[in-house]
Amino acid sequence: MSQRETLNGKLPGGAFLGRALHRIGLRGRGLVIAIPVLWLFLFFLLPFLVVAKISLSEAAIARPPYLPLWNWDDGFLNITLNFGNYLFLFDDPLYLSAYIESVKIAAVSTVITLLVGYPMAYLIARSAPDTRNILLMLVILPFWTSFLLRVYAWIGFLKGNGIINNILMKIGLINEPLVMLQTDFAVYIGIVYTYLPFMILPLFANLVKLDQSYLEASADLGARPITTFFTVTLPLSASGIIAGCMLVFIPAVGEFVIPALLGGPDTLMIGRVLWNEFFSNRDWPIASAVAIVMLVVLVIPIMLLRKAQAAEAEVQ
Amino acid sequence: MGQQSRFLKIVALLGFVFLYAPIVSLVIFSFNESKLVTVWGGFSTKWYAELFRDPQILEAAWVSIKIALISATLAIVIGTVGSFVLIRFKKFRTKGLLSMMITAPLVMPEVIIGLSLLLLFVAMQGLIGWPGGRGMLTIIIAHSTFGAAYAAVVIQSRLVDMDLSIEEAAQDLGARPVRVFFGVTLPVMAPALLSGWLLVFTLSLDDLVIASFVSGPGASTLPMVVFSKVRLGVSPDVNALATIIIGIVSLGIIAAALEISRSKKHGAER
Amino acid sequence: MTTSQTSTTAKPWDAPDAVPFMQIKNITKKFGSVVAVENVSLDVYKGEIFCLLGGSGCGKSTLLRMLSGFEVPTSGQIIIDGEDQAGVAPYDRQTNMMFQSYALFPHMTVEKNIAYGLKRDGLPKKEIATRVTDILSLVQMDGFATRKPHQLSGGQRQRVALARSLVKKPKLLMLDEPLGALDKKLREETQFELIKIQESLGVTFVVVTHDQEEAMTLSSRIGVMNKGEIVQVGTPHEIYEFPRNRFVADFIGSVNLFEGRIKEDGENHVVIASPEAGTDIYVPYAVSGVEGQQIAIAVRPEKMEISKADLGDMRNRTTGTVDEIAYMGNVSVYHVLLDSGKRVRVSQSNRTRSNEDAPTYGDRVNLGWAGRAGVVVTA
Numbered sequence: 033m034s035q036r037e038t039l040n041g042k043l044p045g046g047a048f049l050g051r052a053l054h055r056i057g058l059r060g061r062g063l064v065i066a067i068p069v070l071w072l073f074l075f076f077l078l079p080f081l082v083v084a085k086i087s088l089s090e091a092a093i094a095r096p097p098y099l100p101l102w103n104w105d106d107g108f109l110n111i112t113l114n115f116g117n118y119l120f121l122f123d124d125p126l127y128l129s130a131y132i133e134s135v136k137i138a139a140v141s142t143v144i145t146l147l148v149g150y151p152m153a154y155l156i157a158r159s160a161p162d163t164r165n166i167l168l169m170l171v172i173l174p175f176w177t178s179f180l181l182r183v184y185a186w187i188g189f190l191k192g193n194g195i196i197n198n199i200l201m202k203i204g205l206i207n208e209p210l211v212m213l214q215t216d217f218a219v220y221i222g223i224v225y226t227y228l229p230f231m232i233l234p235l236f237a238n239l240v241k242l243d244q245s246y247l248e249a250s251a252d253l254g255a256r257p258i259t260t261f262f263t264v265t266l267p268l269s270a271s272g273i274i275a276g277c278m279l280v281f282i283p284a285v286g287e288f289v290i291p292a293l294l295g296g297p298d299t300l301m302i303g304r305v306l307w308n309e310f311f312s313n314r315d316w317p318i319a320s321a322v323a324i325v326m327l328v329v330l331v332i333p334i335m336l337l338r339k340a341q342a343a344e345a346e347v348q
Numbered sequence: 349m350g351q352q353s354r355f356l357k358i359v360a361l362l363g364f365v366f367l368y369a370p371i372v373s374l375v376i377f378s379f380n381e382s383k384l385v386t387v388w389g390g391f392s393t394k395w396y397a398e399l400f401r402d403p404q405i406l407e408a409a410w411v412s413i414k415i416a417l418i419s420a421t422l423a424i425v426i427g428t429v430g431s432f433v434l435i436r437f438k439k440f441r442t443k444g445l446l447s448m449m450i451t452a453p454l455v456m457p458e459v460i461i462g463l464s465l466l467l468l469f470v471a472m473q474g475l476i477g478w479p480g481g482r483g484m485l486t487i488i489i490a491h492s493t494f495g496a497a498y499a500a501v502v503i504q505s506r507l508v509d510m511d512l513s514i515e516e517a518a519q520d521l522g523a524r525p526v527r528v529f530f531g532v533t534l535p536v537m538a539p540a541l542l543s544g545w546l547l548v549f550t551l552s553l554d555d556l557v558i559a560s561f562v563s564g565p566g567a568s569t570l571p572m573v574v575f576s577k578v579r580l581g582v583s584p585d586v587n588a589l590a591t592i593i594i595g596i597v598s599l600g601i602i603a604a605a606l607e608i609s610r611s612k613k614h615g616a617e618r
Numbered sequence: 619m620t621t622s623q624t625s626t627t628a629k630p631w632d633a634p635d636a637v638p639f640m641q642i643k644n645i646t647k648k649f650g651s652v653v654a655v656e657n658v659s660l661d662v663y664k665g666e667i668f669c670l671l672g673g674s675g676c677g678k679s680t681l682l683r684m685l686s687g688f689e690v691p692t693s694g695q696i697i698i699d700g701e702d703q704a705g706v707a708p709y710d711r712q713t714n715m716m717f718q719s720y721a722l723f724p725h726m727t728v729e730k731n732i733a734y735g736l737k738r739d740g741l742p743k744k745e746i747a748t749r750v751t752d753i754l755s756l757v758q759m760d761g762f763a764t765r766k767p768h769q770l771s772g773g774q775r776q777r778v779a780l781a782r783s784l785v786k787k788p789k790l791l792m793l794d795e796p797l798g799a800l801d802k803k804l805r806e807e808t809q810f811e812l813i814k815i816q817e818s819l820g821v822t823f824v825v826v827t828h829d830q831e832e833a834m835t836l837s838s839r840i841g842v843m844n845k846g847e848i849v850q851v852g853t854p855h856e857i858y859e860f861p862r863n864r865f866v867a868d869f870i871g872s873v874n875l876f877e878g879r880i881k882e883d884g885e886n887h888v889v890i891a892s893p894e895a896g897t898d899i900y901v902p903y904a905v906s907g908v909e910g911q912q913i914a915i916a917v918r919p920e921k922m923e924i925s926k927a928d929l930g931d932m933r934n935r936t937t938g939t940v941d942e943i944a945y946m947g948n949v950s951v952y953h954v955l956l957d958s959g960k961r962v963r964v965s966q967s968n969r970t971r972s973n974e975d976a977p978t979y980g981d982r983v984n985l986g987w988a989g990r991a992g993v994v995v996t997a
Contacts, residue, residue, distance in 0.1 A: 061437070068430030068496070069442045072449035075493040079464030082471050096470045148366070151359040167360075169601065174367055176597045178554050180571050181590040184578050185370030188377065193387070195373060228367065278455075286457020288557050293578065303459045303557075310463060310561075320467065323460045334455050516688055517721035519708040521735030521786065535725040 080327075087320035090114045098317050117321035127322065130300040131329060137216065137301060138284035141223035145231045145280050146273065148224065153235035154265075157242070168236065175229045183222055183293050190218050190294070214296035222290035227283070231276040238272025238344060239265075271343035278337035282330055302326055371594060378587035395588040402585065404573055412570040415484055415559075416552035419491035423548040424541055426492065427499030432529070435507045436515075453497035462561030465490045469562060482564030490562045491555065495548035502547060506540035546600075630663035631839065639664040639822055640685075640790055645694030647680050654680040656846040658694075662790075667816055667823040669833040672843035673869075678826045681843075682792050685824065686715045699789050709738070714788035718795040720779035722767040728754075728778050729763040735786045753781045756815060773804050780812070784819065793825045797832055809835050830870050834858070842866050863995050867916040874919065874962050875995075880911045888994070890915060894960045896936040902989040907996065914995050919965040921991035924952055924983050926975065932986025938962065940981045950976070954983060 090099045101113070121127040156167045174182060189195045190212040197209040212218055242265065250260040266273075288303035295301070302322065310319040378396070382389025399405060430450050434443065453461060469486050472478055479485050514536065518528045534541070556571035563569065577583055630636040638661035647655040655677040662668045670678040683689040685696060687708035696703040698713060714735070722731050729750055736746045754760050757777040767775060776799070783791055796812065797805045813836060816823055827833050833840050834854045841851045842865075850862045861867035864875060876899060878892030883905070890899045890913060899915055907913060929935055941961070942953040949965045956962060964985060966976075977983045 061440075064429060065433050065437065065440055065442065065446075068426050068433060068450065069446050071426050072430070072446065072493065072496070075465065075468070075489055076449050076453060079461075079468040082467045083460075083464045086467055096474070148359070148363055151356050152363045155353075155356045155360045169605070170364060171367070173597070173601060174371060176550055176601070177371065177594050178571070178574075178590065180554065180556055180574055180578075181374065181586070181593065182370060184574075184586060185374045185590070187578070188373060189370060198387075225366065225370070228363070282455050283457060286459050288459055289575075303457060306459050306463065307557075316467070319463060323463050326457065326460060330455075330457070337455060338451075511719050511721060513717040513719050513721035514723060516708070517715070517717055517782075518723070518734065519688075520686055520711075520713075520715045521782070522709045522738030523734070524707075524709050527738075532723055536723070538725070 083320045083323055086317055087117055087324050088113045088115065089317050090116070091315050091317045096316065097314050114317070117317045118325070120318065121321055121325060126300070127302075127305065130302045130305045131325070133300050134285050134287075134302040135329065137219060137223070137299075138281050138287075141220050141227070141284055142277050142281045144220065145224045145227055146277060149228055149231035149235060149276065150273075152228075153232045153239055156232070157236050157239035164240075171229050171232050171236075179226060180289060183226065183290055186218065186222055186225065186294060187213060190221070213294065214299075216295065216299055218294035219291050219299055219301075222294045223280075223284050223287065226290065227280040230279040230283075234275040234279060234344070235269065235272045238269045238275075242268055271340045274336055274340035275344060278333050278340065282333050282337065285330060285333075286326060374587050374590045375594060378584065378591040380584060380587075383584060395584040396592075399585045399588045399592075404568075405570070405585075405589065408568050408570045408573040411484065411567055412553050415487050415491060415569065416549045419488050419495050419552045420545045420549040422488070422492035423495030423499045424503075424545050426496040427544060428503055428534075428537075428541065430496065431500045431503040431507055432533070435504060450497055450500045453494040454501065456494075458555070458557035459561075461490070461494055462558040465493070465558070466561040481566075482562060483567040484563075486562040486564070487559050487567060487569065490558050491548070491552040494558065495551060498547055498551060499544040502544040503537065503540050506537050510536060630666075631661070636663060638662060639666075639699060640824075641695075641697040642681075642685075643695040643697070645681070645684060645696065646692050647677075647684060647689060648692045653846050655684070655691075658846075658848050660841060660848060660851065662822060662824060664822055665820055666838045667813070667825060667836050669825045669827055669837035669840045670843055671827055671830060671833040671840050671870075673828055676843040677846040678828075678843050679794060682715075682794055682824065682826045685790070686713055686792055687711050712788060713790040713792060714783040714786055715792040716779050716783040716794065716796055718798060720767075720775050720799070722775060722779060722782070724767055727764050727766055728759065728770070731767070731778060732782045732785050735782065739786070749785055753785045756784075756818070757781045772799055772801075773808065776800060776808065780815070784815070784821065787819075788821060790822050790824060793823060795827055795829075796825060798827070798829070805832070812836065842869060844869070860993055861916060861995060864914060864916075867993070867995055872919055872963060873916045874922070876915050876917070876960075876992075878913060878915065880905070880907050880909050880913055883907065883909050887989075890994075894956075894958050895934075896938075896956050896958050896960075897934060899934050899992065900989050901992060901994055902933075905994050905996075911996075915992045916995050917987050917992040919951065919963040920949070920967075922962070922964045922985055922987045924954065924964045924966060924977060924985055926977050926981055926983055929984045929986035933989040934992070935984060935986045937982065937984055940977050940979055940983055943979065952977065952983075954985060956985075 085101060086098055089101050091097060092099045152171070156164055156171070159167060187194070191197075192209045192211070192213070194213070196212065197206075200206045201209065246264055246268070247260055250264045251257070255263065285301075286303040287301060288307050291299045291301040291304050292307075295304075306319050306322045306326070309315050309322060377388075379391050379393060380387075380389055381392035381394070427450075430446060433440075434447055434450070437443075465486070466482075469479055469482060473480070479489070510533075515528050515532055518532045519525070523531060554571060555569075556575050559569045560572055560575075563572070574586060574589070577586060640662040642658055642660040645655055645658045646653065658677075658681060670681060672678045680689060684691050685698075685703075687703065687706060698711075703711065723734065726734070732750045732753060733746050736749060741749075750763070751760075754763060757780055759774060759777050759781065762770065762774065762778075767778070770778065776796070780796070783793075797808055800808060809832065823836075825833070825836060827836075837854060839851060839853055840857050841848045842857060843849065844865050850857060850866045852860070857866065857870055861870065861873075867873045867875065876890075876892045876895040878890040878894065878899065880888055881891040881898060882889035886902070886904055888901045888903075888905045888907070890901065892899050892915070895915075901915065905913070923929055923932060936956060938954040938956040940952055941955045944951040944953075947968070949967050952964045952966070954962045954964060962985065
């Protein structure tokens with residue numbers, strides 16, 4: 033031990049740093065753990081508590097624009113919990129319909145994404161390894177380019193004098209341009225387009241592990257391809273399907289950019305409502321309450337996702 | 349069987365067309381002479397010239413790149429330490445909490461992350477006078493926090509696959525835990541660290557919602573400027589900007605693919 | 619020849635004054651409520667190749683990991699070269715390990731891999747370079763110093779892993795399934811090379827394996843493990859010819875076990891009544907047991923004779939019908955159904971290319987074996 037130390041001492045430079053570090057390493061296991069725990073506690077968990085707190089306070093024209101929850105008054109601790117923000121959310125049909133609309137749009141988009149993504153994932157998983165890598169890269173590539181700009185590209189496609197209308201009118205299918213931009217249709221397109229890779233990747237990861245011999249065994253036992261698909265492939269990929277769907281559904285519910293750019297004024301999605309409450313109305317307590325209720329709405333999907341991902345990890 | 353695979357191929361082909369048509373159209377119309385983004389008026393590069401004359405865009409691009417560089421680096425540090433601790437350390441008291449906190453940002457809508465962080469910063473400002481206004485610093489904190497979650501996903505999957513006996517072998521040969529980590533674990537994970545870093549860098553460069561919440565008057569990022577431009581309608585210089593970004597990304601991916609095939613060949617030849 | 623530490627006696631474990639180089643004393647390891655290793659005690663002497671042999675999950679790898687410091691024993695003591703290993707971290711132990719997966723650092727060249735352990739000891743650069751060169755030539759990998767692990771074949775990686783673990787001249791080298799990842803042909807060649815290297819360096823080896831053939835060829839002694847316990851320790855010859863109990867007899871090679879009761883307990887012989895064998899079995903040595911005691915006798919297939927003709931000169935005889943014949947080239951293995959319903963395996967070496975008199979399917983045959991061919995197993 034002591035000999036090791038003196039030998040180390042003879043080495044120039046780095047050895048001293050190394051020794052200093054393993055001093056910390058040996059004693060400071062807790063220190064190492066503390067780095068991520070503290071950071072995430074401070075900047076991820078604590079903020080939620082702040083949101084919860086502010087959702088219970090009263091809006092005011094002040095800086096910051098809300099009243100404190102508690103104050104000292106002649107030796108009395110006054111705690112004012114204002115549930116009015118939550119009551120307001122359920123009173124005003126705007127919020128309720130925005131929640132319902134968000135869940136509906138997210139759910140429909142998720143189903144469409146699944147219908148488009150599953151065949152793609154299946155084909156990629158079944159291709160030869162070289163082709164598979166190229167196709168997989170093609171799926172991931174758009175993800176690396178700006179999301180905002182890709183949504184923007186659809187404006188050019190969908191608007192009145194946009195590419196789709198121009199083509200359709202040129203070949204004489206329609207005489208009047210179709211109204212597509214600023215509709216729910218455009219929002220569906222935008223969500224499916226943006227989140228397609230999120231669907232394909234977990235499905236692919238699941239399907240690529242599917243042993244080809246299961247399909248052969250099923251065929252050997254007399255099942256036609258269609259039957260094999262519904263009785264073997266689909267049940268075995270269930271956890272991949274759930275994971276993919278939740279990865280699309282959860283962010284879609286809170287989506288802001290897509291409804292803001294592609295949706296119409298009457299496309300009410302909750303992310304957009306929150307944004308407006310915060311930036312336009314400067315009503316921080318209501319915005320906080322909207323966020324808390326959104327979290328509650330998302331608890332079940334998030335739990336489903338975690339379960340599916342755990343199941344996927346087990347297969348590996 | 350043949351019918352089945354033809355159906356699959358058609359669906360997949362349509363899927364890829366759907367994925368790429370908007371991107372291709374962005375590129376094509378960036379070279380359009382006409383101001384109308386959708387009507388071809390002849391080849392021109394004038395929108396590129398206009399883009400590079402726009403001080404607001406250039407300024408915002410620079411801010412965004414600085415933020416992305418720092419955030420990606422910070423996120424990798426937090427993500428690596430977090431993943432390592434979760435996968436390699438035996439039980440500790442905050443393990444469940446850490447595991448929850450490091451994966452949760454992935455499934456949290458951006459508006460919630462943005463709002464909650466802003467409210468935290470405001471509250472902290474009131475209590476302890478830090479972080480002293482909003483701007484680049486607060487965006488960096490926000491981006492490194494959600495970036496750490498993405499980095500952790502990439503790094504964790506690599507750590508789980510990594511043969512534990514490699515680290516044990518280093519210990520067996522006399523290396524202490526810290527040296528094992530820096531001398532063996534990190535280098536072996538280098539590809540995962542790099543791809544994690546690139547992922548966070550891209551996400552940071554791309555983020556509009558969170559940055560809008562936590563930034564202050566002084567710091568407008570590129571997506572914030574683009575968003576305000578795009579809200580007013582299509583404008584060809586945005587197409588030019590998109591083409592530049594797509595060009596850089598494609599070059600990067602091609603370079604990576606070439607590097608991979610080169611090193612494969614290299615290995616096979618020897 | 620004061621102690622075995624300074625000499626390599628042919629059989630140090632038989633020498634009464636020999637001091638073991640490594641002692642395992644009453645080691646137990648529990649994972650939660652699962653007992654992986656139960657009260658194992660073992661002495662290994664300097665210069666030995668000691669094999670821990672057992673099926674998967676028998677606790678042999680856990681035992682090895684406790685020796686190298688990666689697992690902490692629940693109770694018990696490990697002493698290597700007189701030093702108690704309790705509380706000594708893996709990186710402070712003067713033992714090394716060759717991992718089953720080889721665990722070569724993928725980002726380092728062969729040279730750097732081998733030098734890694736020497737650098738941790740802070741040796742001067744020059745000495746490191748010489749020792750790396752020397753060990754590379756010992757494992758016949760001279761030209762490969764600058765290659766990365768992924769540029770090597772399986773056999774070459776195995777050599778580098780061996781070199782890396784040997785270069786520190788450890789007091790004890792532990793090898794976890796050292797030949798497991800190699801194909802059969804390469805494995806056979808490497809076995810003998812491993813022995814040669816071990817002999818030239820004099821390092822004590824502890825090998826973990828599930829492959830009995832590997833254990834038989836490599837080791838000076840074998841410790842057979844089952845369910846976390848060591849069931850027998852002995853030379854390969856002892857383990858094969860004198861298994862102590864039914865598990866060892868059955869685990870090593872193949873064996874016919876005849877159950878029976880002691881009928882006659884003589885001064886220098888016993889007779890065992892075995893309805894299963896269809897005869898009384900004569901054993902020409904004394905057995906510690908009482909009349910009527912349940913006992914079994916193990917007879918290896920190659921120690922039995924099979925013939926259509928009378929085997930009158932054999933001490934033990936029985937009859938049966940040939941049920942199956944497996945022709946393996948060098949030997950033929952007969953499955954004979956005794957009248958009791960017991961199946962017996964008999965192997966006969968094929969000394970000529972064809973034998974007209976050889977029994978065939980459905981033949982009534984006589985089986986016989988010498989009195990000393992069988993071994994009595996009590997446990």
